[in-house]
Amino acid sequence: MALERVVRRAGWVALFGVCGMLSAISLWPKGMSVAMAAGAEAPPTPTPAQVDFFEKRIRPLLVDHCYDCHSATTKQSGGLRLDDRDALLAGGKDGPAVVPGDPENSMLMQRVLEKDDIKRRMPKGEDDPLSPEEISDLRAWIKQGVFWPVEKSDYVPPPSPSKAALRLAAYPRPATPEQLSYFEKNVRPIFVNRCYNCHSDAFKEAGGLRVDFGASFFSGGKDGPVVVPGHPEKSLMIEKVKESDSKKRMPQESPALPETEIAIFETWIKDGAAWPDETEKTPATPAHIAANYVKLRANHWAWKPLSDPAVPQVSNGKWPSTDVDRLLLAKLEEKKLAPVEDADPVTLIRRLTFDLTGLPPTPSAVKAFQKDHSAKAYAQLVDRLLASPQYGERWGRHWLDVARYAESTGPSRNIPFPNAWRYRDYVIDAVNRDIPYDRFIQEQIAGDLLPTKVPAERDRLITATGFLALGPKDVNQRFSARYKMDNVNDQIDTVTRSTLAMTVSCARCHDHKYDPIPTADYYAMAGIFASTTDASGLKSGMGGASLDYYTPKLLAYLSDAKAPTVSKDEIEKLKAETADAKKAFDAIKDTAEGTALDSEGKPVQDRVEKKYNRLNENLMLISDLGEQGYGIHSMRDGVAADTSVRIRGIEERHGPTVPRGFLSVVQVPDAPKIPGTHSGRLELAQWITNPSNPLTARVYVNRVWQHLFGVGIVSTVDDFGSRGEPPSNPELLDFLARDFMRNGWSTKKLIRELVLSHAYRLGSTVPGGYRDVDPANRLVWRHSPRRLEAEEIRDSILLSSGRLNLDHPAGSPSMKVRMIEIQDDGPVAHSLLAAADRSTYRSIYLPLLRGETPRSLAAFNPVLQTLVTGRRDATTVATQALFMLNSPFVSEQSFYLADRLLSEKGRGNRDRIREAYELVLSRDPSPQESHKIRSFLSSYESSYKKAHPSASGAAKLTRVTDTTADITAGVVRADDEADVPKPSKQEPAQPKNPKQAAWASFVQSLYASAEFEFVR
């Protein structure tokens, strides 16, 4: 009986895991299939009725009963796959599985119908044979030629509830007051006294079971339902407490329950297992909040439909180049302010090149632009920069900030996402291709649900959903229901703040206090994400080590994923070694010998356990697709269902169920309906990107504006709610939003429009009195200087030193790391930080695990990778000075730049100084500056000689950056795999000679200067 439950439960889990993968699997390149090679006939095109029959009757049957053993992503037992028509026809070791048109001679039917030898009967391991109905469906399907829909990838059937789920007792339960009183008086105290330490809120859900609230108790544990009302003799709970083997008996590690208490349980179950209805009412919205909601809905600017502002008349008709300029100038004229003088060409090209590519212009580009900075030359420059691959690396990074992108789960147990870089590359590629923003959003929220026939495109779209999957995750959350809803919350927060600048996640616990977002709206949206399977490759659990959290079934796979070819012998050998190691560990565990300390002061058993874990991990490594790098952290539809309000956000307190839906604050007239069979993510994405949704375009153009003008038109870029700042120029915001949509949601067109405005080209001078009128330059009378971001600082130092590699590397150093918890200060982290130190690629390609910020970025406010961050901090702290003066990175690059300047023999110091200024600051030094530097060089050189009388050529220069190494070289796959030295006091790099010392010191001063840090 218990076995049956286990098997059924396993089938249920497999079903979640597999059906979402169908899409990827069924699009495996046909050319590779054996069937085609064998010359099988082309499949007949099925009729619509056949498609319907297949999707409703056949595919669920295959998924439910066969895929555990016969699919590309599972075992392919007997060499057979049933997830693809060609594979099915090709068959396995014993030949074709089916003969189209001839069910009786099809091996599949024969094995299903096997009566004598239960061990041969399929599905193997299931207690019951297929039902007569299922068998007749299969027969009909084969008879009609084994039809298989061509567009099969686009239809993902909703998984049908498992048999175990169907056997669950209903909750809330019907109960009389007498029954309830019996429960409270006699039954609940036993739960509290005997079971809570392992099955309740304050402790854990051992075996997935909780006994402290009805909704969870009646949904059972890992082995299915624990009570069958009316039937104590069929109830697992009774079986467990009566168990004679004290190791298996409940409560564990305790004396057996007294007969009287068992009798109470039995009586209670026999009498129908009454339990009070704990479903609560949603608290009423407080009156003052409700009143405020009404007002805000009607009046708050952000939720009103887009206006169609007329371009205003301005007095100074000469100044504006574009309508954007007219909209800005009108406001300035109201305040009696005038735009300042234009920036000089050098400042302008430096500003534009940093803004569009995150890099400084080359000295030759600066020279050319100085010669010809006509409107035409400027426009050509803009187009060239927008077309460069570096544009996507800069603007892709902006989106990754908003997407809280990172390569690990972060807080709690930090588990790497080794394939997260695929999402990073998806973003860079999408930005460079200028995928329309509405489509870009749809891909990231519902890429797996968008139709396509092309495998590579299918992979791309699934990868896009990494946006939802790559959030911070608390895998150590001991209650699976809380884990799920915490992830849902992360997804709601990320989607709503990034695209709508709404703080919807506040409404998880209570009606939003400031914006009209009732809790019901939150749970309407939560239902959408709760109906989605988080396929990031992880499950939650309490405790756990090694590969415990890694769940291959919870990943998607690339279309061209190929199971590694491993010989049977190799696997058997490894299996035997693993079994031996386990035996050795079991033998020593917690014995006197095991707990004795070794020479390093650690228990001896630790090493034995480690060895077992390693072998176990290696066994997985050679056979698992995910471990071969084919995995995609992504999302797919799960069981579509509405969810209930959780009172105060507490997972255990259920309120009424709300239908899945969108925010009520924004009215989108032709909003799509969410079908009962799907999660609703696609519809949510369509609702967000509907042109009638006033927030989406406004929020996005505002983000773009901020990146070019320093401050958003709405300065709180991630919050357009009532607590955010109002727009400084509402007409401009709506004008841009409309224009953006008219231009097909093209980011490049929007940026082009903005940088070609006259306003963008202003200088940064401050006329007297202007700051009294508009201290923060919200009206754009000048161009506000901005601090370079951490990535820009690192990249431009590398560019000027001649070390920057502008190629797009294949993957990330983290792709080598396994999905095993890493320590903050452990070997994996150190090896990745070392890989980052060594890298000469652009910063966006550095390993970015949560909490493991590359040392070359850490000083200058890199983004916090746990929440949507539309605006970076730019604080000034002493650690930045220490980084510039003492870090191995800046020191080393200074030596490289010094060598670069000194390498050309026969050049004068004046020329070298000029080159240094051009490379680092994009400008020529003034004669006075050049003079100052020359005297600095000579005085530094002589001081150096005094300080190092015998130094010449003696000291060695340690180099860290390495342009030749493989990006994953030296990266440790798991913490227990190798020791990596921790960073400690390093000998600072020493110059070769006094001259190099002086030049390196000079160029380092340029890097350390505020002029380098700020772009004007």
Place this chain on the structure above:
Amino acid sequence: MSEKLPLQTSRRTLLKTAGCGFGYFALAGLLGSATQKAMASDLSNAANPLAPKRPHFTPRAKRIIFLYMEGAMSTLDTFEYKAVLQNSAGKSGPGGGTLTPSKFQFKQYGNTGTWFSELMPNIGTHADDLCFLRSLYTDTPAHPQAVVQLHTGSANAALTRPSMGAWLLYGLGTDNQDLPGFITINPTIDFGGAVNYGSAFLPAYYQGTPISDEGFMPNIEPAAPKGLQRQQLDLIQDMNRSLAASDGAPDAVDGVIKSYELGFRMQDTVPALLDISKEPQKVLDAYGVKPGPEGSFARQCLMARRLNEAGVRFVEIRQPGWDHHTNLHRGMIDQCRRIDQPTAALLTDLKQRGLLEDTLVMFGSEFSRLPTSEGTDGRDHNITGYSMFLTGAGVKKGFNYGSTDDIGMKAIEHRMHVNDLHATLLALMGLDHEQLTYRYAGRNFRLTDVAGVVQNEIFA
């Protein structure tokens, strides 16, 4: 007090966003006229976010040292004596399991007769100075969340919150502007890692500075000899000053100039403070300083005293390795050997130097362990009732607050949630936990989230 996001909507916020350093910002270059200078003095706190700030009310303590026992020390085997438990071997425990008394001998210390096991003979000598919190409870019996909750107030590890040290700096600033105000030695490497000393959405200058138990801090070692580096710094500052003088220069340049001078000074001050080798031998012996892991906690205790004396607002030190699901007996002996002497030496040292007058010391774990057994020689996690102790400024001496039931399972009297603990710590430091808020992502955040009650019965 609430600080808005830097929105650049006014000169005031402009100044705020340019705040610098371990706190210094010159206004002279920016503000010309006398009236503006007058305004500047009003803004001094806004301009230098780490300058000492006026607390909400008179503080009882000015600095904190937190001795953190990571992994959940079994208090039932150290300083939580339960006579009933000692006589209940083999009985069924509440909620399941079998009661298991401590195998260590307990005896009473001091005039208060406070019980300590044989594992803490040195800490026991301070019995009459300690203020025990004996009825703590928390939300999650798993280390990662409980550790993060102890440090940030929230168990939801996915939504990172600022750590308590960061909140203290945000609320109070720090006295020594040449040093970080929040230093964490040998910080937690898993269980949330850097989250435990991060500033999350508070500005980055409030985050903790991590230092290894060997006293290592990155980039603090000068890359060139001091004289040469000064020459270089003069060139940098010369360039910065000309930039600052130009029309339309970035407002933050003055902050940059100051941050370089501070960084330059820190190269001397920080390593000197962390170098314990020059302490007299008898001090080193008193703490039990030795190299390697065995002496890690002793070194940390001594560094903590030096940092505290130098005016660092919040110092945390850490001894990991208390998660005794197995090997409880031997493990407790080894662990207590590493912490008992140094902890006692630190308390003695602080007291002798008069530092306990304004320093609050806190000792404890994220939760504790069950009175029932796990396997043959272990205890599982218990969050329903556990103890910590405080000592020093602002708290009663030789005092017990709250209690657990007879077997040390569940807090029954004066129950004190971790949010209450934080509210109380802030109150001791002169801060009202309900007023210490920061606006982020559309709402005001607090260290105590939406809860927390100050337990002022422990106040001296």
